[in-house]
Amino acid sequence: MGMKTEEKMIIKGRRLDGREPDELREIEMKVGVIPNANGSAQVSFGNTVAIAGVYGPRLLHPKHLQRADTAILQCRYNMAPFSVDERASPGPSRRSIEISKVTRLALEPALFLEEYPETVVDVYIEILQADGSTRVTGINAASLALADAGVPMRDLVVALSGGKIDETPIIDLNGKEDNYSVADIPFAFMPRKKEITLLQMDGLLTPDEIKSIFKNLLKAGQTIYEMQKQALRKKYEE
């Protein structure tokens, strides 16, 4: 939950950027943006931009970290120094350490890691512009990058945020909404079986409000899912 403000965030049913409560920002997805990576993608939700690169599966060093029964998934979420209003110092913060962990857990259920014992799959996410919902934007980029790398997947992982502002349930919070929301919910799921793989929540909500936000998330998630698939198809068409 964010700071308090006197300002109204929803006026005549519209959000300050003109969106309906259940409307996504403009979304762009592009696969194959980093030539050196085994897989990569850039995803933007409005002014939030994330780029993800996947390296691997590759042999894990040092050897004593290898696991004989499975590949290891490593994720790093990182913000570029120029991605935020006040320049961010390089290096991991407590926030980015936590996000790296929940990102890994959000992606892991989608992967057949057991097929690549002794290896590591490295997923690196760089936030180039931060205007709210950075972690879910990063997870979408990572999902596409993994698919682009040819890592076998049960399903794509679709991510977006939901929340409540003033009295209204909304989705896809931008930076200002993130600051002044009553609650926000970073969310990721695999659409095919509707399995939630990322779920966090900050703020104040009743169980019923949470249910209602879930509905919006699953619905809008379907749109993002189609866009992911289209972005992957587009690469092969080119």
Place this chain on the structure above:
Amino acid sequence: MGMKTEEKMIIKGRRLDGREPDELREIEMKVGVIPNANGSAQVSFGNTVAIAGVYGPRLLHPKHLQRADTAILQCRYNMAPFSVDERASPGPSRRSIEISKVTRLALEPALFLEEYPETVVDVYIEILQADGSTRVTGINAASLALADAGVPMRDLVVALSGGKIDETPIIDLNGKEDNYSVADIPFAFMPRKKEITLLQMDGLLTPDEIKSIFKNLLKAGQTIYEMQKQALRKKYEE
């Protein structure tokens, strides 16, 4: 040696907390307080509380640190953030690095490390409340934890502090006495052969004063020795 003060620290032969110069604070010792550890103990001297856990002997990794002729003893002395007046930042300070080293040297002579080649014995000491004499309280807890872990020992290691305040030799300095003492001596020994294994001194003393403090330390140390043995017996009675 501490800061200067106009205040009298000994009034009519009594210390500010009512003790005689050669009187210990109330001491509590309890063995087996950490279920996960191979051995553990909590020791308090007045308001100073230390808890120690021993893990090992266990195989040392990485392998190139192993020694074919002996176990390695590793000690870490650490203060909880809430153990002191002004919150202590986590992580090692120069002070705690030095204390960790002298603690190791204080314990090492009591152990038959050569019986467990290629292994490590880890002794972790956490100070939960700091009111003077924390390192010696920690060594007492570590001595009990090692015995509790069944690590073979030549003798228990008994530790306490001595010093001089106003013109009087004292033992078991509390925090305030530590700040305003003329001198303080952290001290540990193995009572059976009266071998000193920790000896430091800060402040100003004549050789004769040192001798006189040593006598008090050896005497009061005997009391602590009995309490250590009783704490160990009590565990087996339970």
Place this chain on the structure above:
Amino acid sequence: MGMKTEEKMIIKGRRLDGREPDELREIEMKVGVIPNANGSAQVSFGNTVAIAGVYGPRLLHPKHLQRADTAILQCRYNMAPFSVDERASPGPSRRSIEISKVTRLALEPALFLEEYPETVVDVYIEILQADGSTRVTGINAASLALADAGVPMRDLVVALSGGKIDETPIIDLNGKEDNYSVADIPFAFMPRKKEITLLQMDGLLTPDEIKSIFKNLLKAGQTIYEMQKQALRKKYEE
């Protein structure tokens, strides 16, 4: 290039310390100054003093860093806390990391590293007093230390700085000149074949000015070369 000043740095053709533009400061070189090192040297250019120690070729650990076809050269340039006006905090700065790298590249072409596979040659340079031209002073010390260690060399590496101050090309900048120069050029070369192995430049120069400074550097470098050889001979005479 340094800061601006109204002050004249060359008066009647003489620098503030009385030198001609193409005059070196007083140089001292002594070989074999660190008994424990395989090779060592102390070199001073005026008030700039560097001491270098060489350890190796010695087996490189951990093993996976070893190279089957060559020795590795490692260099560390470091300033003593008391070597500068304002006490320097210990630990590497970005400046010292860069200088360590260019120092390694300045020395590498002189060595037959391929003769010692799987080993490392460590060159440690400590600046004891900093009064300008510290990195080149360090390289001279390192060159002597390597020769002293008996590491086979194609040639000695001779280093010095050049630059421009007011309108005049100069060599061997002292600290004040470094601060107020129009340009400075750290420079190292192997005199026998006149191969430049260190070349950096800060400031503003025309290509012709650079040429003219190069001439001065090569000429004065010859003097330093002779001094290096004499310092080495002197060791064996003793």
Place this chain on the structure above:
Amino acid sequence: MRPDYILKLLENEERMDGRRMDEFRKIKVETQNIKKAEGSARVKMGNTDVIVGVKMEIGTPFLDTPNMGILKTGAEFTPIASPDFESGPPGEDATELARVIDRGIRESESIDLEKLCLNEGEKVWKVFVDAYIINHDGNLTDASALAAIAALKVAKIPKLEDDKIIRDVFEKDLPLLHTPITVTIGKVADKFIIDPNREEEEVLDAKLTVAVREDGMVCAMQKSGSHGLTTEDVEKMIDLAIKKSKELRKLL
């Protein structure tokens, strides 16, 4: 072998220590047992043992909240607590734990931070909440969060004299508006359990941590574990967490 056995038990709604699926281990809450802290609590849930100490310091407010005190939450996995913990800076799990505890306190608007302003824009109280793990036998989150709110409830603001903190002399209680309670629900096969011990944690498919306020508002959630959950799962888990939070709240 052992994990398989534990798993089989759970699938039959049985637990290795004989508890029901929705039953806590024996819980003991002691407060004010750390003399140097302005507030403290030690919580034992079975063999899990956590101390939380609250320290009050003077600091500068953040630019965008010049009239509010500051909350800082830390968690240390001390190496005494488990053979798997190591010395060194907090890892991923300790960092996550600290942040989850922090969110429960912060998002419930538990501490009345505006009352901790001493001089707008210049000087405020900083409240340090440090969780110290003494023995790790599972469910660190619930135990630590319970210890945190218990410690905050008894915490006091020390006296100030000329901007210097007089320790041991207190002016008033730390102003609390709400008491969040954190309950973690585990899922294994199609069963839900609470308060897993460490061996049980290892066989769980997923967990959901839910922080609940005394007025029934959910104020924080965090999913973990390597398997997904459906929205139906989550909704059931939230309901169960709200229900069980009432039991824990009675211990305060």
Place this chain on the structure above:
Amino acid sequence: MRPDYILKLLENEERMDGRRMDEFRKIKVETQNIKKAEGSARVKMGNTDVIVGVKMEIGTPFLDTPNMGILKTGAEFTPIASPDFESGPPGEDATELARVIDRGIRESESIDLEKLCLNEGEKVWKVFVDAYIINHDGNLTDASALAAIAALKVAKIPKLEDDKIIRDVFEKDLPLLHTPITVTIGKVADKFIIDPNREEEEVLDAKLTVAVREDGMVCAMQKSGSHGLTTEDVEKMIDLAIKKSKELRKLL
């Protein structure tokens, strides 16, 4: 095998991608594509891809230059950019890159630092120039330096209100006096090449990076590589760098 082949080509003045020895790869310069930066540019040189963002913050001036703003240059070899890059603090090469970019800007007197003083001795603008490598296919120095000067050229100074920065509202352009261009010349056998890709870089004997101002003044040099150069080499390399800098300058 492959390196030998590349080397052989170069000795015959041929390149693996068919370029002439003194020909750049295709270069694309985009500016202001990072919305949160006060200035930004993304430069692609062939497959090398670098973003530079300029951020403006308020800081305290250095003691010896109380009336001048502060320039801080960083470079990150993000692990997305190459299988060889690792997470963690900047290594030797990233540190050198940052310092070489910094020197080009600083020594050319590019930014009018005196105009960035807000309150002598107390408050000045700090200009952060951060190079972020997105894909590494050689010649990072020229690409990063080009992105840096391109970003500075479009950078703006945000508005101040009561000493608080109002992001997204700008008062004026960042005051620039000069535009340095950095060109690196590689030497292999007795040939000189420009803009080596990563595989070519591996067979080079030596490189010389030269920063040149629009008035033809050389403002920074840095030799690298494991072989020596003669003064004649260096003089030729400087001339070539000056010549090729004109091509790059046209892209701004």
Place this chain on the structure above:
Amino acid sequence: MRPDYILKLLENEERMDGRRMDEFRKIKVETQNIKKAEGSARVKMGNTDVIVGVKMEIGTPFLDTPNMGILKTGAEFTPIASPDFESGPPGEDATELARVIDRGIRESESIDLEKLCLNEGEKVWKVFVDAYIINHDGNLTDASALAAIAALKVAKIPKLEDDKIIRDVFEKDLPLLHTPITVTIGKVADKFIIDPNREEEEVLDAKLTVAVREDGMVCAMQKSGSHGLTTEDVEKMIDLAIKKSKELRKLL
């Protein structure tokens, strides 16, 4: 082999370099040989070679001693000094060395810290004492402590102009009240020796470092080594240290 031989010699009260058990190696003390330091000394004890530099800076006093200057002591085991030393932050031994040197100076009340107050509660002199090991051949503690007090004795306070330090212009000597001397006594079998070289150090059972003031007061002690000592041992070692400290004091 070699250690056994050294041990055997010592048991017979003989030493590998022919010294008596209570004889120092040749000691050379040079002062003010580091031009940038406000005070400096280089001490050679046999092949052990240590430089101590004293730097004076302006700082803020500690809250509880608002009218006193600040002493900060550091020690670096530079990798030039021994094949066993490595680059990196100070380890356990360097940290201990720094703290033992510090205690000798601090506990003897050597520096008149009250005279280093410039503006109560706001501005005081900070005295940095940095020991730099150039060659390690044993007994680093005594050599470093001797260099430290020698450097402090010749240290000067630089001139201040508008709160800026004018280096190279000095106002007065650093005010010293006492000169502590540190002597380490080694014990092997039932023998005591002083000034062990590095090979001798390796066969010692225990060591006791004793700092002694010119008035005979003991101001710091530190036991090290892997064996215990009796109180009788300690008392003898203190007496020997006091006796030998007089020899060292003559070198100042």
